[in-house]
Every structure is written in structure tokens, then in C-alpha cells.
Amino acid sequence: MTRSLVVPARHRAHLTASDLHVARGGKPVLTGVDLTVSPGIRLGVVGENGRGKTTLLQALSGALAPDSGSVRLVGTFGVADQEMPIADDRTVGDLIDVELADARFAVAELDAATEALAEERPGAEERYATALAAAESLDAWDADRRVDLSLAALGAVADRSRPLATLSVGQRYRVRLACLLGAGHDLLLLDEPTNHLDAGGLAHLTTRLREYPGGVVLVSHDRALLSDVVTAVLDLDPTRDGRPRTYGGGYAGYREGRRAERERWLAEYREQQAEHQRLAGDLAAAQDRLSTGWRPAKGTGRHTRATRAPGLVRAVHRRQEDLEAHVVAVPEPPLRLEVPELPVMPGVTVLAAEDVTVGGRLTRPCSVSLRSGDRLVVTGANGAGKSTLLSLLAGALAPASGTVRRARAARVALLAQESPVSSRRSARDVHAAAVGELVVAGRLREAEVVSLARLGVLSAADARRRVSELSIGQQRRLDLALLLASRPHVVLLDEPTNHLSMTLVEELTEALTATGAAVVLATHDRQLLRDTADWPRLRL
Incomplete structure (x- = not known):
């Protein structure tokens, strides 16, 4: 050819x-x-x-x-x-x-x-x-x-x-x-x-x-x-x-434009929902007047009753037609992460590790001290021991040398790099069971419980699905929900951008910047490192 x-x-x-x-x-x-x-x-x-x-x-x-x-x-x-x-x-x-x-x-x-x-x-x-x-x-x-x-x-x-x-x-x-x-x-x-x-x-x-x-x-x-x-x-x-x-306007223009778009979308949706509820209320009130309110006082003539009744019936029909004609044309906006207020312990060292090591995984002694509101980014090459250090701080791993101390009643939660073994229970049931265990153990008060729906990480339909049927990203969202539901004093995040959407990562970063809890972050994500450029660094 x-x-x-x-x-x-x-x-x-x-x-x-x-x-x-x-x-x-x-x-x-x-x-x-x-x-x-x-x-x-x-x-x-x-x-x-x-x-x-x-x-x-x-x-x-x-x-x-x-x-x-x-x-x-x-x-x-x-x-x-x-x-x-x-x-x-x-x-x-x-x-x-x-x-x-x-x-x-x-x-x-x-x-x-x-x-x-x-x-x-x-x-x-x-x-x-x-x-x-x-x-x-x-x-x-x-x-x-x-x-x-x-x-x-x-x-x-x-x-x-x-x-x-x-x-x-x-x-x-x-x-x-x-x-x-x-x-x-x-x-x-x-x-x-x-x-x-x-x-x-x-x-x-x-x-x-x-x-x-x-x-x-x-x-x-x-x-x-x-x-x-x-x-x-x-x-x-x-x-x-x-x-x-x-x-x-590049990526910055996209972020700003999308934020404005979502805010308009949410405002229009709420406005239409409120109007729908108002019309439903008007119909309920008209129906109530038809069944009870139109009856005049005892002794009123039959002619008066007969004259008022058709007008009330017409009013009910008008209200019903208004409600049927009103359609919520704006679809429900996407989920938005709602991080609850996390607890603080003013003036107290909530978590401290002194010269901790783990054989073959964290070979150089490492020390960390955290108070409420403290921020720390842990960096280093793969294999340097970042995940190991976070596991030590979370209490999931015992040090070979050195000590880890936590303030009494301090709750420490870890978002690991990978999700645990998938469950055949629904995401909603897994969340409810985890929260229930914390309440029964006295580590969480009933008043501190946050529902899965309120956190905004999974849709209602996904929350009803078995965890094993969820995508990797959705399972990661459930992991995040379980962490937040425990209302921790210390938040430990190991590569939190893995499998999460850009939108959710940005919402999480914004929430972590504002929270009063202590936050420790291990990541290779370049944008997340930029967004936390003013946080102290610990390089392993």
C-alpha cells in the first residue's frame, strides 16, 4: 500500500x-x-x-x-x-x-x-x-x-x-x-x-x-x-x-463555577420543595375545613349550611389542582459531605508517641505529640513507615520500642488505605452496628450520634445495598462515614484521596482545615500537599 x-x-x-x-x-x-x-x-x-x-x-x-x-x-x-x-x-x-x-x-x-x-x-x-x-x-x-x-x-x-x-x-x-x-x-x-x-x-x-x-x-x-x-x-x-x-478559567475556574452551579441548584431545589410543601399544606387545611370547619354553630339554618358547603368543596378542588400542577422540575442535587462538629480537649495532649519503632517497618525512632486543633502531614517514600506510624497512633499496632499514650476518654479514628473485608450486611446496618457498639461501650453518647444520611457520603439507595455490592469508592465513603460517626478527638488519614472523587476530597479537605480535632495526614497526593502546605511536616 x-x-x-x-x-x-x-x-x-x-x-x-x-x-x-x-x-x-x-x-x-x-x-x-x-x-x-x-x-x-x-x-x-x-x-x-x-x-x-x-x-x-x-x-x-x-x-x-x-x-x-x-x-x-x-x-x-x-x-x-x-x-x-x-x-x-x-x-x-x-x-x-x-x-x-x-x-x-x-x-x-x-x-x-x-x-x-x-x-x-x-x-x-x-x-x-x-x-x-x-x-x-x-x-x-x-x-x-x-x-x-x-x-x-x-x-x-x-x-x-x-x-x-x-x-x-x-x-x-x-x-x-x-x-x-x-x-x-x-x-x-x-x-x-x-x-x-x-x-x-x-x-x-x-x-x-x-x-x-x-x-x-x-x-x-x-x-x-x-x-x-x-x-x-x-x-x-x-x-x-x-x-x-x-x-x-482552568481548574480554578472549574472549581469556582461548579461551586456556584451547585449552590444555585440546591437553592432552586429547596425553593421548589418548599412551594410543594406549602401547596400540600393548603390542601390539607382546605380538606380539614371541608370535614369540620364549614359546619356552622348549632341552631344555624339549613340554608346557610347548604350555601357554604359548595364553596368549600370548590376550594379543596382548587388546592388539589394547584398541587397536582406543581411539579418539582429540579432534580435532587448531588450529595455534599457534612462533617459533624468534632470534640476537643483544650489544653490536653490527646495523643503522644515517644521514640516508637516497629521491626522492619519503622526502623528509625519517631515521636509525635498532638493537642486538639493540631495538624500534621506525614511524608516519605513508599516503605518509609507512614502507614505503620498511623497504625501505632490508632492503637491497631503495638510498638517494638517506645510508648504511645492517649488522653483518657480520647477517641482516635483511622481511615486506612484499604477498606476492610466486605460485609454482606447493608451499609446502613454496618454503620448502625458500629455506632451502637460505641454507645454501649460508653465511648459515645446518644446525643453525639450522627446518622449515615446526614453525613452525605452515600445515597439512600446505596445505603440500603450490601457493602459487598458497593464499588471500591463507595466502600471508601462508608469507611469515612464510620470514622466521622465515632466523633473522634484525633483523625488519622492514610492516603485519603485513594478511590474518592475529587469533589469529596475537596469537601473533606475544607472540613479538616476547619475542625477543632487533631488531624494527622499521610499522603503522596500533590494537590492535597499543596492544600495543606501550611501544616507542619514529619518526613520519615
Whole structure:
């Protein structure tokens, strides 16, 4: 098959989607998506798990035909899916050759055109001009160097003879990402590109995307990457009219716009609910007057009673018609985390660890002292002992040396990295049982009990489901609810952003900043570290 010379569209490149709809198994996945991406636009795509982010990228790339709507793409593009399965004997070099094929062909075509020009063949000048324009537009001579730089910066395998099948999923992804960053496409479609990167790789990706001359569609839960890179955000989470929203002003503009949108949504919903309740009250009052209130005093003439009764009946009918005509058109807004007021012990050291160690897990003696309102961020490389230290503070682990002391009656709660074994009981029953045990043990007063519904972490329907049927993220939400329900004096959080939505993480961060309880946080999350930049640090 004859290969044609590819000339990137560059400033003419654009990607447009109009009113995209995709359903799977009869269930809507994407509803009314509109977007436009051109050079210099870096569009972040966000939303809870299952909102259709990956499906959207598939529709934009042409890998999936939408049920309705249209996609128009002008220019070259590269796609990085979350995973890159390999089932043949291709090598790292083969993958690089595929991604740089246009650049390689442009250089080869330019060499051939140069030879034709030297031999004064017919049409050689036009062929040479076309080949030169393509090679310059692709910056074809520098393509391999760009890929090599990205391979090194991302920690990817650079041995071109290495079979892809011998690499892990993460290693293959890094090779593919390096190729895309070096290929010079007009448009990049990236699905969770930070999943397999370390700090150095994250820094390189951030820099390259910020400098990228083409357009970018970036699906990510990484709030730091979104904050550093995107110029606009497409939010696929529910809205009052059921259609996605696009927010300008980068990630900060998205956060502010979404907050305002949610507040308007909640205000309209409450207003319509209040009106509905008022009409229901009017109907109940009219019905009450019809059954009792219309009867005149004893001795009143029959004519008077007969005259008043039809008017009351008509009033009841009017009230009933008003109520039936009033529809609460605004759907119930999404859940919002409501952290209860946590208790304090003024002037008391609620928790202290002195020179604690655990063999093979926390080898250097570590000391921590906490009073109500204290904040502490524990940092360090994987394996440094962050989780071990939090387990010691929570009392879930005994130190090999050193001591841990807690103030009398102080409640200490830990959100571990992973959820416990799933239960066949409903989330509501698990929550009620945990709270009941605390009350019976005298560690929690009845007046301090907070219902699962009030916390705003699970919908009523999800609260009735078995824990084993909940998603990982929903189980993590239940873990958080159990922690808050214990009304702790000390809150210990081990990688709290794992599996939680960006919205919930932001609400939790805001609540932790304001609480009077002591808070200890262990995390690698770059945005959470930024949000807590003024908290004291303990590096292990």
C-alpha cells in the first residue's frame, strides 16, 4: 500500500463534538456532550467513575460510533488509553516506529525529492517544496531525540530491542506516552496519563503538556495535573438539566463555577420543595375545613349550611389542582459531605508517641505529640513507615520500642488505605452496628450520634445495598462515614484521596482545615500537599 505524505494541520487543527449521546445496555453513558478543542486549548475531562470519560475519548478518536451527534476532527492525533495490552512479538522500537512513521516518511520523502531535484526530473520542485513543508511542520529531524528525552524523563524502557510483552502495563504505558509526546501530533487524547508515573515523570509530563503547541483532551483525577495544565474543564457529573458543563478559567475556574452551579441548584431545589410543601399544606387545611370547619354553630339554618358547603368543596378542588400542577422540575442535587462538629480537649495532649519503632517497618525512632486543633502531614517514600506510624497512633499496632499514650476518654479514628473485608450486611446496618457498639461501650453518647444520611457520603439507595455490592469508592465513603460517626478527638488519614472523587476530597479537605480535632495526614497526593502546605511536616 502506498503511503501518503502527512502534513499536520497545525493552526487549522481542531476537534469538535456536537450533542454526543452514547448508551450501553440501554443506560445513557454520555448525554448531550459539546466540546471544541484547537491548538493551545488543553481541555480537562472530569467526573465520577462510570460517567463516560473513557467512552468520550473513544468517541472522539473514532474508536466508538456515538448513538447520535457528530465528531469532526481536522489534523493528526495520538491516543493514550489507560492500558496498552500487547499480544504479539513487537518491540519497543516497533512501537516507536509506528508513532514516528509520519516523521520518518517525511524525511525519506524529502531525501527522494532532493535527489529528483538534483536530477531535474519533471515536477521535482513542487515535490520538494511539499516534502520540505511536511518535514518542517513535523520537526521530523528532531522526533527521535524528543522521544528519547521523554523515555528518560518518564523512566521508560529505552532499549528498542526489548519485546513489549516482557514489560509491565505501566512500563508499556510510559513508552507509549513518550512516543506521543515526541511525535508532534496536532491533538493528543490522554486517559489518566499520571497513573504509572513517579515524581520526575509527573514533572516532565506537566512541562511538556503546558508547552504543547497543539490541542489536548486530558481525562484525569489528578487535581495537581489539572491545576497546572488545563485551560478549561468539561464536567460529566450530573447537572440540574442533565447536560455536561464546560468551565473556562482552568481548574480554578472549574472549581469556582461548579461551586456556584451547585449552590444555585440546591437553592432552586429547596425553593421548589418548599412551594410543594406549602401547596400540600393548603390542601390539607382546605380538606380539614371541608370535614369540620364549614359546619356552622348549632341552631344555624339549613340554608346557610347548604350555601357554604359548595364553596368549600370548590376550594379543596382548587388546592388539589394547584398541587397536582406543581411539579418539582429540579432534580435532587448531588450529595455534599457534612462533617459533624468534632470534640476537643483544650489544653490536653490527646495523643503522644515517644521514640516508637516497629521491626522492619519503622526502623528509625519517631515521636509525635498532638493537642486538639493540631495538624500534621506525614511524608516519605513508599516503605518509609507512614502507614505503620498511623497504625501505632490508632492503637491497631503495638510498638517494638517506645510508648504511645492517649488522653483518657480520647477517641482516635483511622481511615486506612484499604477498606476492610466486605460485609454482606447493608451499609446502613454496618454503620448502625458500629455506632451502637460505641454507645454501649460508653465511648459515645446518644446525643453525639450522627446518622449515615446526614453525613452525605452515600445515597439512600446505596445505603440500603450490601457493602459487598458497593464499588471500591463507595466502600471508601462508608469507611469515612464510620470514622466521622465515632466523633473522634484525633483523625488519622492514610492516603485519603485513594478511590474518592475529587469533589469529596475537596469537601473533606475544607472540613479538616476547619475542625477543632487533631488531624494527622499521610499522603503522596500533590494537590492535597499543596492544600495543606501550611501544616507542619514529619518526613520519615
